[in-house]
Amino acid sequence: MVGTSPLAxxxxxxxxxxxxxxxxxxxxxxRGFLPADTPEGTQLGGAIRAFQxxxxxxxxxxxxxxxxxxxxxxxxxxxxxxxxxxxNQMGATxxxxxx
Numbered sequence: 001m002v003g004t005s006p007l008a009x010x011x012x013x014x015x016x017x018x019x020x021x022x023x024x025x026x027x028x029x030x031r032g033f034l035p036a037d038t039p040e041g042t043q044l045g046g047a048i049r050a051f052q053x054x055x056x057x058x059x060x061x062x063x064x065x066x067x068x069x070x071x072x073x074x075x076x077x078x079x080x081x082x083x084x085x086x087x088n089q090m091g092a093t094x095x096x097x098x099x
Contacts, residue, residue, distance in 0.1 A: 024048075024063055027071040 025044060028034040033047045033054075045061035052059050055070050065075035 023073060024068075024071070027073060031071070 021044070025034055025038070028044065028047045028051060029036055029038075031051065033051045034042075034044070044063075048063060048067065049059045049061045051071065052061075052067055055067075057067055057070070060067075063071075063073075068075040
């Protein structure tokens with residue numbers, strides 16, 4: 001065996017990542033905020049904002065932890081590899097180099 005992928009639980013291409021766009025879209029569809037015939041690749045911000053408004057959440061259009069919880073998605077499974085919190089630190093650039 002060569003090694004284990006850092007994405008081991010999610011490296012099966014047949015299984016969407018727990019916080020994937022597909023899972024988010026499915027949760028929004030199930031609750032009536034996204035039509036079933038919505039083409040793949042459609043932006044989800046409007047549907048997320050509509051859901052957030054119905055739940056009394058801040059209208060960010062982003063799937064923050066509370067939005068995910070209310071959609072029935074465990075936020076601890078969120079893919080944090082693309083998290084901006086580590087990049088957007090005071091004095092840091094997108095490349096991780098300080099000014």
